[in-house]
Amino acid sequence: MSRPIRVLVAKPGLDGHDRGAKVVAAALRDAGMEVIYTGLHQTPEMIASAAVQEDVDVVGLSILSGAHMTLFPRVLQLLREQGRDDVLITGGGIIPLEDMEALEQQGIGTLFGPGTPTTALIDYIREWFAARQAQGA
Amino acid sequence: MTTPTELDPTLAAMRDELDRLRAEVEAWRARFAKGEVRDLAYTNSATEVAPLYTALDLEGSAGTAFEVPGQYPFTRGIHPTGYRGKLWTMRQFAGFGSAKETNARYKFLLKEGTTGLSVAFDFPTLMGYDSDHPRSEGEVGKCGVAISSLADMEQLVEGIPLGEVSTSMTINGPAIILWCFYLAAAEKQGVPLAQLRGTVQNDILKEYMAQHAWCFPIEPALRLIVDMFEFGAKEVPQWNTVSISGYHIREAGATAAQELAFTLADGFTYVERGIARGLDVDDFAPRLSFFWDIHNDFFEEIAKLRAARRIWARHMKERYGATSSRSLIMRFHSQTAGVTLTAQQPMNNVVRVAYQALAAVLGGTQSLHTNSMDETLALPTEQAVEVALRTQQVLAYETGVPNVIDPLGGSYYIEKLTDEMEAEAERLFEEIAGQGGVVPGLETGWFQKKIAESAARQQWEIEQYRRLIVGVNAFTTEECALEIPLLKIDEQAAKDQAAALSRLRQTRDNARCTAALDRLREAARGTENVVPFILECARCYCTLYEIRAALEDVFGAYREPVFF
Numbered sequence: 001m002s003r004p005i006r007v008l009v010a011k012p013g014l015d016g017h018d019r020g021a022k023v024v025a026a027a028l029r030d031a032g033m034e035v036i037y038t039g040l041h042q043t044p045e046m047i048a049s050a051a052v053q054e055d056v057d058v059v060g061l062s063i064l065s066g067a068h069m070t071l072f073p074r075v076l077q078l079l080r081e082q083g084r085d086d087v088l089i090t091g092g093g094i095i096p097l098e099d100m101e102a103l104e105q106q107g108i109g110t111l112f113g114p115g116t117p118t119t120a121l122i123d124y125i126r127e128w129f130a131a132r133q134a135q136g137a
Numbered sequence: 138m139t140t141p142t143e144l145d146p147t148l149a150a151m152r153d154e155l156d157r158l159r160a161e162v163e164a165w166r167a168r169f170a171k172g173e174v175r176d177l178a179y180t181n182s183a184t185e186v187a188p189l190y191t192a193l194d195l196e197g198s199a200g201t202a203f204e205v206p207g208q209y210p211f212t213r214g215i216h217p218t219g220y221r222g223k224l225w226t227m228r229q230f231a232g233f234g235s236a237k238e239t240n241a242r243y244k245f246l247l248k249e250g251t252t253g254l255s256v257a258f259d260f261p262t263l264m265g266y267d268s269d270h271p272r273s274e275g276e277v278g279k280c281g282v283a284i285s286s287l288a289d290m291e292q293l294v295e296g297i298p299l300g301e302v303s304t305s306m307t308i309n310g311p312a313i314i315l316w317c318f319y320l321a322a323a324e325k326q327g328v329p330l331a332q333l334r335g336t337v338q339n340d341i342l343k344e345y346m347a348q349h350a351w352c353f354p355i356e357p358a359l360r361l362i363v364d365m366f367e368f369g370a371k372e373v374p375q376w377n378t379v380s381i382s383g384y385h386i387r388e389a390g391a392t393a394a395q396e397l398a399f400t401l402a403d404g405f406t407y408v409e410r411g412i413a414r415g416l417d418v419d420d421f422a423p424r425l426s427f428f429w430d431i432h433n434d435f436f437e438e439i440a441k442l443r444a445a446r447r448i449w450a451r452h453m454k455e456r457y458g459a460t461s462s463r464s465l466i467m468r469f470h471s472q473t474a475g476v477t478l479t480a481q482q483p484m485n486n487v488v489r490v491a492y493q494a495l496a497a498v499l500g501g502t503q504s505l506h507t508n509s510m511d512e513t514l515a516l517p518t519e520q521a522v523e524v525a526l527r528t529q530q531v532l533a534y535e536t537g538v539p540n541v542i543d544p545l546g547g548s549y550y551i552e553k554l555t556d557e558m559e560a561e562a563e564r565l566f567e568e569i570a571g572q573g574g575v576v577p578g579l580e581t582g583w584f585q586k587k588i589a590e591s592a593a594r595q596q597w598e599i600e601q602y603r604r605l606i607v608g609v610n611a612f613t614t615e616e617c618a619l620e621i622p623l624l625k626i627d628e629q630a631a632k633d634q635a636a637a638l639s640r641l642r643q644t645r646d647n648a649r650c651t652a653a654l655d656r657l658r659e660a661a662r663g664t665e666n667v668v669p670f671i672l673e674c675a676r677c678y679c680t681l682y683e684i685r686a687a688l689e690d691v692f693g694a695y696r697e698p699v700f701f
Contacts, residue, residue, distance in 0.1 A: 009701070014260035014276055016349025019389050019476075022589045023596045025701040039699035040349050041264075043272070065260050066516070066626060070275025096515055096623055114480040114513045115609040117600045 005129050006056040010038040010047045012075065015065035020092065024060060027118035033125070044071060048078035051087060057132075058125055061091035068095050072108050088128050092116065155192065162191055181434035182392035184557060190549035200552030201443075206542045210450040212443050212555065214501040215466040219542030220533075226504035227529045228305060228470065232257030232282035233516050234630040236292035239282040243297060245519070251526060253504060254297070254335075255305040257281035258315070263350040265311035265685035268634035278630030280516065281307075285634065286680045288641055290318040291325060300328040304335035305380070305470070305504075310352035312339035313361045313668065314684045317675040320373065324676070336377035336426060336470075339365065342403040345579045347588060348385035349697070352685055355576055357692035361667065362407065363414045366421040368668035377426040379407060380470065387430035388476045390592025393441050396430060397558060398565035399584060401448055406575045408457050418457050422464035429502075431493040432474040438493070439545060440554035442500030445469070448559055471497040472506040478513045482608035486510040491528050498538055499545055505529060515623040582698035589701065638680065645678040653677050654687045661691040 009025040011018055018040055029035045036054050038047060051059050059079070063071055072089065079087050085107075092112035095103075100111040109128065112121055169188070178186045187194075204210075207217030216222055229251050232239045243254055259281040261273035267285040268277045277283050284290055294304075299322070308315045316337045323333055341358040344351045351358070362379060369378040383391075383400035391399065404425065411421045427445065431438050449467040453459040473493035478486045490507050497505050507525040509517030517525070533539055545551045572578035579585075598604040605611040657670040667688075674684050 014264045014266070014272065014350075015280070016344075017389075018349065019589075019592050022701040023390075023593055026589075026593050027596070029701075035701070037699060037701045039697055065276055066279030067260075067275035094513060094515065114478075115606070117610075118596065119600065 005033045007058040008036050008051050008056040009060045011040045012071040013067045017064040021062035031122045044074035058088045063093040180437040182394045194553045201546050210447040212447040213543040213546050220539035226253045228253040228255045228504045230255040230506050234278040236289045253303045259283045265352045267680045267682040269638050287318050287321050287675050290322045299323045300332040307338045309344045312337045317671045321675040330373045334375045336380050339379045340382045343382050346584045347389035351695045353692040354695045364666045370420045380426045380428045382428040384430040390588045394561040398562040402569050418459045419461040419464050427469035429471050430474050431471050431497045435496050438496040439500045440558050443555045444558035468503050470504045471502040473508045480513040483510050518624045649677045650679045657687050
């Protein structure tokens, strides 16, 4: 029996554009996932510690400030340091394609740009989760 | 009482004509009702739109039949001469990397015909952090220019005569500090403060509502703004001390009607706070300006701007007792809607921006920023900015549009929609009053929830194909759309900024700084106007964060209500 997928939606850094994060959080919740939203202006440390405390499967970061090359790797590193490299780090925002590719090389999951239907993100998370469950079983 | 028909045969004839029209419209409706007219259509704000508007739609409303531009209630424009007297200001928002790079972009824009500066700050600056603060890591110079002290401001405006340009600064939480940096830079150029022209956005209410670059809790933040009203009215009389902004509210998800009503409600709140301070409304209201988002629904946007002017004038006169016409007129800047730009097929954005710019001009904007086609992907390149500016120049010089004032005035549809926008705004004002007003509505998250609900609904409509976006959910192409070069911001600005700040802290008069910050804390604790104290901090090169921290010592920090 599959349990609900737990997702932390977080806004790292200083940018205040939370429209996308809130739309995504609501869509994931409506898709049956358990969603925690951090609010704005979170440091990578705050996000990693919330992810561990809440024991989430997925961390979704929304970054529209251009600081993605700093913030994604930092959250990834902090989660790895706490032994949580099983957590999927995904997200979206204003992120050029080549930066998305570079981040994926480093171990970040798929990143989504403007205009993505929320269904694409929901499918991606479900598929990733099913694959991880299959591996663990 | 006699009926008008008994007095005047021409009115009787007109009544007969209206009756004839009514019959014709009924017949038209009967003929086309079944299938030949697309069933239902809505504006972007979900107002139902009829397929045809006639004189019948304006029965019971005069529209603007008896109005000329430049006269109360200013529906048709604030200037009697429209764009014949003065074209709108083409003001392109710009800023990235270091003050030096941005200074070069400004000189380029001025040379290319832009007529006002508009400063985009990076996120650390917007939040009141110095470039070398730990929270600034990865963000310095990315979304705007980094300004951490008067030294950076001096470099930003180097070689630009501040007595001759008008400068708009998009800064809110720490607006009072950046304004003082600018005033101090002008002093160093030898330009009297009274000659300075420009705007600080300084609209903190919409920060709590939508854009979220805040520093202090709501009440002390409002006090700082009223301090600026007071100081500005006396010392910097040509400066707009607040630009009451719908832009970010709309971008965050609000409908046009919500943008209109929430923004005006913010404006009324500032007026009430100014009056509560004991200021004469006619002393500060003339320096209030507005900033609107120009979205895709062409006629709705025009109607919104016309309604906004009328509502502001009426409330200022009837509710707040303003008498000077300078207090009644709503001057505003417009920007095309960033949120309508698509990452898919980005060249299409040029077309969206052009239509939106046309709506802004038909709505009578005083200044305009046109977005660049690549802004959903990165900060704009110089070529993309140039196309955006040329879009305005084509509109201004080739289309003939600016020749006639309020050329859509008298259109049945535009007048009806203007009336409807006004009525909807009044209805929303009542809802806001029911929440206890703007400040309580922010504290409970009521506004934030309304905006988030609208955003979620729009996303749903797109995913259900009820709202078509070319290139996104209609007319999509397989190949990856990105064929345009992007601007890259490296980490050099951050390194240079850190080095410069460290030098600054060694070379400035630190004892004078400490004393200035102490005096500021003391003033903040009392009721004195803090502007002169912050200006003194600026002059002796206290940094942005030092000044923010001194104020935070007294005021505390803001905590947002978190929900989704």
